[in-house]
Amino acid sequence: xxxxxxxxxxxxxxxxxxxxxxxxxxxxxxxxxxxxxxxxxxxxxxxxxxxxxxxxxxxxxxxxxxxxxxxxxxxxxxxxxxxxxxxxxxxxxxxxxxxxxxxxxxxxxxxxxxxxxxxxxxxxxxxxxxxxxxxxxxxxxxxxxxxxxxxxxxxxxxxxxxxxxxxxxxxxxxxxxxxxxxxxxxxxxxxxxxxxxxxxxxxxxxxxxxxxxxxxxxxxxxxxxxxxxxxxxxxxxxxxxxxxxxxxxxxxxxxxxxxxxxxxxxxxxxxxxxxxxxxxxxxxxxxxxxxxxxxxxxxxxxxxxxxxxxxxxxxxxxxxxxxxxxxxxxxxxxxxxxxxxxxxxxxxxxxxxxxxxxxxxxxxxxxxxxxxxxxxxxxxxxxxxxxxxxxxxxxxxxxxxxxxxxxxxxxxxxxxxxxxxxxxxxxxxxxxxxxxxxxxxxxxxxxxxxxxxxxxxxxxxxxxxxx
Amino acid sequence: xxxxxxxxxxxxxxxxxxxxxxxxxxxxxxxxxxxxxxxxxxxxxxxxxxxxxxxxxxxxxxxxxxxxxxxxxxxxxxxxxxxxxxxxxxxxxxxxxxxxxxxxxxxxxxxxxxxxxxxxxxxxxxxxxxxxxxxxxxxxxxxxxxxxxxxxxxxxxxxxxxxxxxxxxxxxxxxxxxxxxxxxxxxxxxxxxxxxxxxxxxxxxxxxxxxxxxxxxxxxxxxxxxxxxxxxxxxxxxxxxxxxxxxxxxxxxxxxxxxxxxxxxxxxxxxxxxxxxxxxxxxxxxxxxxxxxxxxxxxxxxxxxxxxxxxxxxxxxxxxxxxxxxxxxxxxxxxxxxxxxxxxxxxxxxxxxxxxxxxxxxxxxxxxxxxxxxxxxxxxxxxxxxxxxxxxxxxxxxxxxxxxxxxxxxxxxxxxxxxxxxxxxxxxxxxxxxxxxxxxxxxxxxxxxxxxxxxxxxxxxxxxxxxxxxxxxxxxxxxxxxxxxx
Numbered sequence: 035x036x037x038x039x040x041x042x043x044x045x046x047x048x049x050x051x052x053x054x055x056x057x058x059x060x061x062x063x064x065x066x067x068x069x070x071x072x073x074x075x076x077x078x079x080x081x082x083x084x085x086x087x088x089x090x091x092x093x094x095x096x097x098x099x100x101x102x103x104x105x106x107x108x109x110x111x112x113x114x115x116x117x118x119x120x121x122x123x124x125x126x127x128x129x130x131x132x133x134x135x136x137x138x139x140x141x142x143x144x145x146x147x148x149x150x151x152x153x154x155x156x157x158x159x160x161x162x163x164x165x166x167x168x169x170x171x172x173x174x175x176x177x178x179x180x181x182x183x184x185x186x187x188x189x190x191x192x193x194x195x196x197x198x199x200x201x202x203x204x205x206x207x208x209x210x211x212x213x214x215x216x217x218x219x220x221x222x223x224x225x226x227x228x229x230x231x232x233x234x235x236x237x238x239x240x241x242x243x244x245x246x247x248x249x250x251x252x253x254x255x256x257x258x259x260x261x262x263x264x265x266x267x268x269x270x271x272x273x274x275x276x277x278x279x280x281x282x283x284x285x286x287x288x289x290x291x292x293x294x295x296x297x298x299x300x301x302x303x304x305x306x307x308x309x310x311x312x313x314x315x316x317x318x319x320x321x322x323x324x325x326x327x328x329x330x331x332x333x334x335x336x337x338x339x340x341x342x343x344x345x346x347x348x349x350x351x352x353x354x355x356x357x358x359x360x361x362x363x364x365x366x367x368x369x370x371x372x373x374x375x376x377x378x379x380x381x382x383x384x385x386x387x388x389x390x391x392x393x394x395x396x397x398x399x400x401x402x403x404x405x406x407x408x409x410x411x412x413x414x415x416x417x418x419x420x421x422x423x424x425x426x427x428x429x430x431x432x433x434x435x436x437x438x439x440x441x442x443x444x445x446x447x448x449x450x451x452x453x454x455x456x457x458x459x460x461x462x463x464x465x466x467x468x469x470x471x472x473x474x475x476x477x478x479x480x481x482x483x484x485x486x487x488x489x490x491x492x493x494x495x496x497x498x499x500x501x
Numbered sequence: 502x503x504x505x506x507x508x509x510x511x512x513x514x515x516x517x518x519x520x521x522x523x524x525x526x527x528x529x530x531x532x533x534x535x536x537x538x539x540x541x542x543x544x545x546x547x548x549x550x551x552x553x554x555x556x557x558x559x560x561x562x563x564x565x566x567x568x569x570x571x572x573x574x575x576x577x578x579x580x581x582x583x584x585x586x587x588x589x590x591x592x593x594x595x596x597x598x599x600x601x602x603x604x605x606x607x608x609x610x611x612x613x614x615x616x617x618x619x620x621x622x623x624x625x626x627x628x629x630x631x632x633x634x635x636x637x638x639x640x641x642x643x644x645x646x647x648x649x650x651x652x653x654x655x656x657x658x659x660x661x662x663x664x665x666x667x668x669x670x671x672x673x674x675x676x677x678x679x680x681x682x683x684x685x686x687x688x689x690x691x692x693x694x695x696x697x698x699x700x701x702x703x704x705x706x707x708x709x710x711x712x713x714x715x716x717x718x719x720x721x722x723x724x725x726x727x728x729x730x731x732x733x734x735x736x737x738x739x740x741x742x743x744x745x746x747x748x749x750x751x752x753x754x755x756x757x758x759x760x761x762x763x764x765x766x767x768x769x770x771x772x773x774x775x776x777x778x779x780x781x782x783x784x785x786x787x788x789x790x791x792x793x794x795x796x797x798x799x800x801x802x803x804x805x806x807x808x809x810x811x812x813x814x815x816x817x818x819x820x821x822x823x824x825x826x827x828x829x830x831x832x833x834x835x836x837x838x839x840x841x842x843x844x845x846x847x848x849x850x851x852x853x854x855x856x857x858x859x860x861x862x863x864x865x866x867x868x869x870x871x872x873x874x875x876x877x878x879x880x881x882x883x884x885x886x887x888x889x890x891x892x893x894x895x896x897x898x899x900x901x902x903x904x905x906x907x908x909x910x911x912x913x914x915x916x917x918x919x920x921x922x923x924x925x926x927x928x929x930x931x932x933x934x935x936x937x938x939x940x941x942x943x944x945x946x947x948x949x950x951x952x953x954x955x956x957x958x959x960x961x962x963x964x965x966x967x968x969x970x971x972x973x974x975x976x977x978x979x980x981x982x983x984x985x986x987x
Contacts (some may be wrong), residue, residue, distance in 0.1 A: 075604050079824045081597065081705040082584040082606055084738050116820050116867070118844060125823020175840075177828065306867035308876060311709035311817055313739050 038235045038273075040266050041243060042201045043193035046208055047186045048218045049158070049226040050094030056157040056185035057085030057128065065224060069178035077183035079123030084312050087112075091155060091185035092135070092316070093326065094217040098187055099136030099153045100327050101215050106136045111315040112155075116306040120177050121160040129156035129188075131307040133315075141191075141211070142335050143204045149192040158184040187218075193232065193243065198262035202255050205229045206357070210334045214359045222254055229258050233265050235273065244269075245279040249293060251286050261286040265293050337362055345375040354383055361387055367395030373402040385419060397422045400429040408488055414438045442488040444495050450484040451495050465500055473497070505530035506666035507983045510723040513669065514571050517564055524560040524574030528553050528618055531576045535620070535667045538986050543642050544652075544662040546581050548621040549588055556618040563616055571726050573616030578668035580659050581622045582629055583609050583714065584703040588619075592705045593627040593655075595638040596851025597831040606703010607738065608672065608714045608731040615730045620668055623658030627853045628822065629679055629707040631655050632925035635916055636855045643912070644687060645984035646950055650909040653683030653925070656717070660687040663717045666983040670727050671717040676707050677810055678904075678929025680715045681941035685904035685953020688943045689981045690724045690970070691717045693929075695960050696936035697742040699728070700735030706821040708814035709740075711933040719981040721942060721971045725749050728963065748963040756972040757792030761785075762897030766803040767928055773906040776947025781903045784944040784954045784973060788901065791976040793969075798893040798900065802885045803931060809886070810930045811923060812866050812879035818856075819863030825851065858919065887935045894959045899969045902928055904941040904953035928955060938963045942970045943981045 054060060058076035076083045099106055113131035139150035160179035189208065195201045209220040209227055220227040229252055234244035249265060252258050264286075269279050284293040309315075332340075338356035341347045345365075347355070355361045361382055368378045381402055386392060393401070398419070405415045410433055418429045418438065425432075432438070441447060454476055455462050464472040473496070480492055505527050508516070516522060532553070539545050553576075560574035579585060582592045584602035591597035605613070613619070626636035634642045634657025642657045644650040645665040652661040656673025660683035663671050673680040675693035684691025692715045699714045706712060716727035725748055734743035763785060768778070789795050827833030827847030834850060837843035852860070866875035893900060905925060915922040932939040937957050944954035954973060958966035974980065 075602070078829065080584075080602065080604075080830070081590070081592065081600065081824070082582075082602065082703045084702050084740075086737060086739050114820050116823060118823055118826060120826075120828050120840060123824060123829065125826065126820050304869045306820070306864065306869070306872075308816060308820070308867055308872070311740075312706075 037238055038270055039238045039240070040196055040198075041193045041234050041236060041246075042195035042197075042262065043232040044189075044191045044195065044201060044204055045230045045232065045248075046189045046205065047228040047230070048098070048189060048208075048212060048220060050091050050098075050185050050187055050218050051216065052088055052090040052094065052185055054088060054090075055183040056088050056091055056155070057183055060183065062184060063180055067180055069176070070180060072180045073182070077123070078179060079125075085128060085310075087313060087316070088185060095135050095153060095155045095187045096318070096323060096326050097215050097330065098189070098212065098217045099139065100323070100330060101211050101217075101333055102136075102139035102141055102150050102153060102189070104136035104139030104150060104153055106318060106323055107133065108318060108320070109133060109315055110135050110318060112310040112313045113307045114310050117303055119159070120175065121162050121179075121182070123160065123179060123182055127157060127159065128310055128313070130154035141204065141207055143195070143200055143207050146194075146200075148194045148204055151190045151192050153187055153189050156186050156188060158182065158186050193234075198259045198266065201231050201262050202259040205258055206255055207334070210357045210359075214334055215330055225253070228252070231258065231262055233262060233269070234279070235266060235269050245281050247279065247281065247293075248283045249286055250283060250296065253288075257286055257288060260291060261293060264291065268293065331359070334359075341365070345369060347375060347379055351379045351383060354387070355379060358387070360392065364392060364395055364398065368398040368402065371396050371399035373399035374406060377402045377406060381419075385416065391420065391423045393419055393423045397429055404429060404433065408440060408442060408490070409433070410438050410440050411485075411489060414440075414485070437486065440488045441484070441486045442491045444491060447484065447487055447492055447495055450487065451480065451492065451499055454480045454483060454496070455499065462500065473500075504666075506534045508669065509720045510571055510575055510669060510718070510726050511720075513575060514573070517574050518569070524557045524564065524618065527574060528557045528576055528620070531620060531667060531669070534665075538665055539667060541643060541648055542645055542661050542665050542667070542986070543640055544623055544658040544665065544667060545578070545621045546591070546593070546624050546639055546658065547589055549585075549619050552588070552619045556613070560616050560618060568616065570616050572612060572730055575617045576620050576669050577612060577617040578620050578623045578659055578662045578671040579609060580656050580671070580673045581625050582674055582705045582707075583672060584705065585609055585619065585622075588622060590622065590705070591638070592629070593625045593637045593639065594851065594853070594856070595832060596825045596847070600831045602703075604703065607700035607735045609703060611731045612672075612727070617670070623656070623662060623671060625658055626655035626679075627856050628705070628818065629655040629674055629676055629712075630818070630855050630859055632678070632682055632922050633910075633912075633915065634658060634683070635912065636853055638853055641912055644909045645986055646688060647909060650911050650950070651686070653686035653905070653909065655679040655683075656691075657683045659717050660684050660689055660691060663687070663689045663719060664984045665986055669718070670723060672714060672727075673717055674704055674707075674712055674714050675929075675933065676711045676814060677933050678926035680717065681929050681939055681953065681955060682905045682925055684717055684941040685943075685955075686909040686951065688951030688984065689717055689719055690721055690940065690942050691715065692724045692728060692940040692963075692966070693932060693938065694728060694732065694963055695742075695938045696933075697740050698732050698744075698938070698961070698963065700738040700741045702735055702737040706817075708817040709821060710817060711814060713933075719983070721940070721967060721974050722752070724940065725752065725967050742961075744961050748967060750964045751968050752964070752971055754968055755791065755975075756788055756969055759793045759899070759969065760796050760897040761788055761793045761969065762796055762798035762893050762900040764798050764800040764803070764893065764900060764902065766800045767902035770803075770906055770927055772924060773903065774908065774947060777903050777906060777908060777952050780945040780947055780952035781954060784977065785901060787977045788969070788973055791972055793972075796897050798896050800886075800889045800893060800931065802882065802889050803927075805882045806886055806931045806934060807923060807927055809879040809882035810926070810934060811862070812875050813883065813934075815859040815863030816866045816876050817863065819860045819867065822852075822856070822860055827851070855919070883934045886931055890931070890935045890937060890957075890959075898958070899962075899965050900957040901969070902955050902957075904928060904955040908947050908950035908952060932957050936960055938966045940966045940970045942973055943979055944973070944977065945979055
C-alpha cells in the first residue's frame with residue numbers, strides 16, 4: 035500500500051425533503067407502501083402527459099448548492115437522458131446535463147477542502163422485483179413505480195478524497211450539512227442518501243489518474259468504508275500482479291463483504307442527452323437566491339469552530355456535537371441556562387447522543403448543575419434525566435420525590451459505614467492485611483445500603499475508619 | 502329545413518336557442534350523415550355514442566337554462582392523438598391498440614366544459630407522422646372532394662370529417678403542417694396557434710417543441726371560437742403561456758392599411774402547381790383590392806427548413822416514443838425470451854414503417870459524435886429561420902402564401918417516396934420551427950380540388966392571422982363548403 039495513492043470521487047444522490055414528486059403532484063409515500071400506490075398518469079409516463087417542476091425541490095437543491103459554496107448560474111435547464119429499462123416509464127430520465135443548477139463548490143472534510151463539481155436535480159426511477167436472479171434471467175419481473183419521479187439531487191465531487199476514512203467523513207459531513215439546512219433527512223437506510231464512490235489507485239507521486247471502478251448498493255456509512263477498503267485492496271492486488279483494472283460498475287455485497295462486477299463500462303451506453311423540450315429553461319432570480327442564502331442557518335463547519343472558540347470545547351467534542359444540529363442546539367441552550375460547557379458536552383456525548391432521548395435544555399442544565407454541586411450521584415443523575423425526558427417533570431422535583439438528595443455530612447454517614455464494616459468482617463480484615471482492593475466490596479455494599487451517600491465523602495470516611 | 506350538417510357554429514347556436522331543433526337532433530343528423538358517408542370517407546376510427554348521448558342531453562339542459570355559450574351542443578370530432586378518459590386513444594398506431602387513457606387532456610376538457618359534443622375519434626397518420634393519413638395503422642382516409650385522393654395529413658380524418666359535414670368542428674394537431682395542409686386539401690379552415698397558446702397536456706407527443714393543438718371548422722369565425730375556448734395557461738403544461746387570450750380582437754376590422762408580406766421563396770417553391778399559384782395570386786389580389794398593401798419580404802433560409810425540421814422532429818420523436826415498450830400498456834409480444842427481445846419485437850410489430858424510419862433517424866441524430874453535426878446544427882438553422890420571420894415581420898403584419906404546393910394527390914402516389922411526401926409541408930413547417938400562428942382558409946379550386954391560402958402572423962398574434970383570414974373570406978366570398986358527396 036505504501037507505493038499506491040488512493041483517489042476517490044463521490045457521486046451522492048440525495049432525496050430532498052419535499053411533499054410531492056419532482057414533476058407531478060404525487061405524494062412521496064413511505065417505504066412500505068403497496069406497490070404502485072403513489073402514482074399518477076405523469077409518473078407512470080402515460081401517453082400525452084407533461085412534467086411540471088416542483089419548486090420545493092428546486093429550492094432544496096439551491097440551498098444545498100449554497101451551503102456547498104457553489105456558483106449558481108442565472109440559466110439552468112433540464113435534459114433528457116435516454117435509455118430503455120422497465121423501471122424507467124418514459125424511456126428517458128429527466129436530469130440535467132450541460133447547464134446544471136450549480137457548479138464549483140466545496141466541502142471541508144477532516145480539515146481539507148474537497149471540491150464539488152456540481153449539484154443538479156433529476157428524478158428517481160422505479161423499482162424492479164425479479165422472480166429469479168436478474169432482469170435478463172428472471173422468469174417473471176414486477177415493476178413498482180412508487181419511486182419513479184421522486185426528486186433526487188446529485189452531488190458530484192472532484193476526485194479529491196484520498197482514503198476510505200475521508201470518503202466516509204465526506205459522506206457523513208454531507209449528511210450533517212443537509213440536515214442542518216433542512217434540505218433532506220438524508221437517511222441512508224431509507225435510501226434518501228446514496229453514495230457511489232469512484233475509486234482508482236495510482237503510483238504515489240503520479241499525476242495521472244488510474245482506471246476507476248464505481249461502487250453501488252451501499253446503504254450505510256460503515257458499508258461505504260468497508261467497500262472502499264475492499265476495492266482498494268482488490269485493485270492493488272490486480273495491479274501488483276501485473277494486471278489491469280477494468281472500468282466497470284461494481285456492487286457491494288453486504289453478506290459477503292466484497293465487491294462484484296455488475297456492468298462493464300467499456301461499451302458505455304450512449305444516453306443521447308438533449309434539452310427537455312417539455313420544460314422551458316429556468317431563469318433563476320438572483321433576489322430569490324440571495325433570500326435563500328440569507329436564510330441559511332449556521333453551517334456545521336462554522337458552528338464547530340465556534341463551539342471551540344466560544345465555549346472552549348475540545349476539537350473532538352465540538353466535531354461530534356456540531357455534526358448534529360439538534361445536539362448543537364441543545365448544547366448551546368443548556369449552557370445558556372447556566373450549566374458548565376464541558377460537563378454539558380460530556381452529558382450530551384455520553385447520554386443524549388447514544389440514546390437519542392432529548393431532554394429540554396433547562397432540564398439538562400439542571401441535572402448537570404445538581405451533579406456538579408455534588409447534590410446527586412452520576413448514576414442518580416442518569417435516572418433523573420431519563421425520567422425527566424419521559425415525564426416532562428423537572429429534575430429537582432424528581433430528585434425530591436425519590437429522596438435522591440445526596441448526603442455529604444460525615445456524621446450522618448458514620449452509622450452506615452460502621453454497619454457495612456460490621457457486616458463484612460472478612461473484607462475489613464483483608465484490607466487491613468494489605469489487600470487494598472477489598473475496599474471495592476465495602477464500597478459496593480455501602481452503595482446498596484446508602485444510595486444517597488455522597489461517594490467521595492463516604493469513601494474517605496471508610497478509609498479513615500479502616501485506617 | 503336547413504341541413505343541420507352544413508351549419509356553422511354561429512348559425513347552429515342561434516337556431517338551438519330558437520328551439521328550431523335540439524342538440525340531440527343536431528347530433529343525430531350528424532350521426533346519420535356519418536352512417537351514410539363514412540364508409541367511403543373513412544374519417545373516423547371510433548365512435549363515442551355513450552359520450553355524445555350524455556353530452557347532448559347535458560347540452561340540451563344547458564340551453565334550456567339559458568346558457569349562451571357558443572359551443573354548447575356543437576358536434577365535434579377529435580384526432581386520435583388527444584387523450585379522452587375511457588375512450589380508446591391510439592395515435593393511429595397498432596402499438597396503442599386497446600389503450601384507454603385514465604384522464605382527459607386539457608384542450609378537450611375545456612371544450613367539453615364549453616358544451617361541445619364528441620362524436621368520435623379521427624383517423625390520422627401514425628403518431629401524426631405523415632402528410633396524407635396513409636400512414637395510419639388502421640386504414641387510409643379519403644378526400645371528400647375526390648375519394649380517390651388523400652385528405653392530407655396528419656390530421657386527415659379531422660379535416661375530412663369537417664369537409665364531409667360529418668362534424669361541425671374538429672381538433673387536430675400541427676407539428677409541421679398537420680392541420681393547415683389537410684385543411685387546404687379538404688377545403689376547410691384549419692388553424693395552428695402560436696406554440697404555447699394551447700396546452701399540450703393530453704396530446705400524445707410527436708415532437709414536443711413543435712406540436713400544437715388547433716381547430717378545423719368551416720368558417721374563420723368558428724375556428725376562432727374553438728381556439729378561444731381551449732387557449733390559455735395550463736398549470737399542467739410548463740410551455741403553455743399566460744398571455745391574454747384575445748384572439749378575436751379586431752376580428753372584423755378588415756385589412757385596409759395592413760401590410761401583407763409575400764415571400765418569393767414561398768411562391769417559387771419547387772413543385773408548386775400552376776393551379777395552386779393561380780388561386781393564391783387571385784387571393785392576393787382580392788386582399789389588395791380590400792385595401793391591404795402587398796409587400797415583398799424575404800425568408801432566405803426557407804431551403805434549409807425542411808432539413809432542420811427532419812432532424813429536430815425525429816430527434817424528439819425518438820425520445821417521445823421510447824415509452825411505447827409493451828411493458829405497461831398497449832401492444833406487447835408475449836413470446837419474447839428476454840426484455841430486449843420483448844422491446845424489439847413489440848416495437849417492430851407495433852410501429853409502422855414511417856414511425857420506425859423517424860425513430861431511427863432521430864436516434865442517429867442524437868447519438869454521441871453526431872449530435873453537433875445534426876441536432877445542434879438543426880437548432881442553429883431553426884434560430885436563423887426565426888430571425889428570417891422576425892425580419893420579415895418588421896416589414897409586414899402577416900405573411901400570405903399557399904398552404905400546400907399541391908392540391909390533394911391520388912392515394913398511393915407518394916407512399917414509395919418519403920422525400921416527396923416530406924415536401925408537402927415545405928410551406929407550413931417554417932411556422933412550426935418559429936412557433937408562429939398560422940391559418941389555412943379555402944381560396945378556390947384547381948382542377949376541382951380545393952386550394953388553401955395560408956396566413957402566418959408573428960408569435961401571439963392569432964388576432965392578426967384571424968383578421969386577415971376573415972377579411973379574405975368576406976372580400977372573396979369564398980366560403981368553406983361541405984363537399985358535394987352523394
